[in-house]
């Protein structure tokens with residue numbers, strides 16, 4: 001797909017991407033910076049990275065530290081009153097030798113489970129808590145958190161990956177509840193979770209050998225697909241989990 005051009009957002013929209021040192025987050029910033037409707041991108045990340053321009057500001061954030069989230073929002077509010085699109089692209093699946101997806105319940109480890117829930121579920125929930133009031137009320141706006149197809153309970157046929165699957169299922173539920181509350185307060189705003197496909201990033205690297213030919217996306221390809229899905233979202237889409245191709249994934 002060529003660079004996707006957003007059509008459903010008004011001109012001069014501001015965007016915040018969280019997790020922009022990661023493969024997909026970085027690609028989202030690159031694709032969004034080419035969009036003429038986007039005025040400014042707040043590139044929020046724990047690890048500082050290059051790439052600041054007139055259109056892109058770096059905002060430090062650690063999603064496991066609520067005070068850091070509050071500081072990030074404070075800094076953003078000095079530059080804009082509204083954010084039309086918020087995308088959370090943070091997450092972990094493995095971390096060195098200590099945290100690996102569990103093949104059996106015998107691998108379950110309390111410390112690893114709390115770590116993965118802190119990053120994949122609680123962090124995005126706290127981002128929502130502090131960022132969601134930035135969504136405008138007079139036009140379409142979107143809050144999207146990257147989840148995963150393996151977080152679907154109905155779609156789980158092979159088991160394993162207890163912590164990652166459960167943390168993403170819990171993230172889907174967080175966003176579902178949030179979407180219901182949000183639709184009462186801000187009916188134009190849409191909150192969803194998205195599956196980006198299997199993407200060639202550090203997160204998927206150790207597990208790529210089993211990916212069928214043509215099914216491992218480059219980050220910019222996934223980012224393009226995700227922007228198309230986001231562009232096609234309507235009020236009735238809120239609260240759901242969508243795949244990179246726009247298909248609805250059952251919870």
Ligand SMILES: NC(=O)c1ccc[n+]([C@@H]2O[C@H](COP(=O)([O-])OP(=O)(O)OC[C@H]3O[C@@H](n4cnc5c(N)ncnc54)[C@H](OP(=O)(O)O)[C@@H]3O)[C@@H](O)[C@H]2O)c1
Pocket residue numbers: 019020021022023024025045046047061062063064089090091092119123146147148149195196197198199200201202203204
């Ligand atoms: N890649 C895939 O095949 C795939 C498939 C399905 C779903 N997803 C989902 O897509 C999202 C993005 O994944 P990716 O493939 O782009 O992974 P990635 O390249 O490993 O990037 C992960 C990002 O999460 C950030 N992060 C982790 N802990 C953080 C914290 N405490 N505070 C702030 N940032 C933190 C990392 O920041 P640092 O650089 O500071 O560590 C990095 O920016 C994840 O939610 C993942 O579950 C990916």
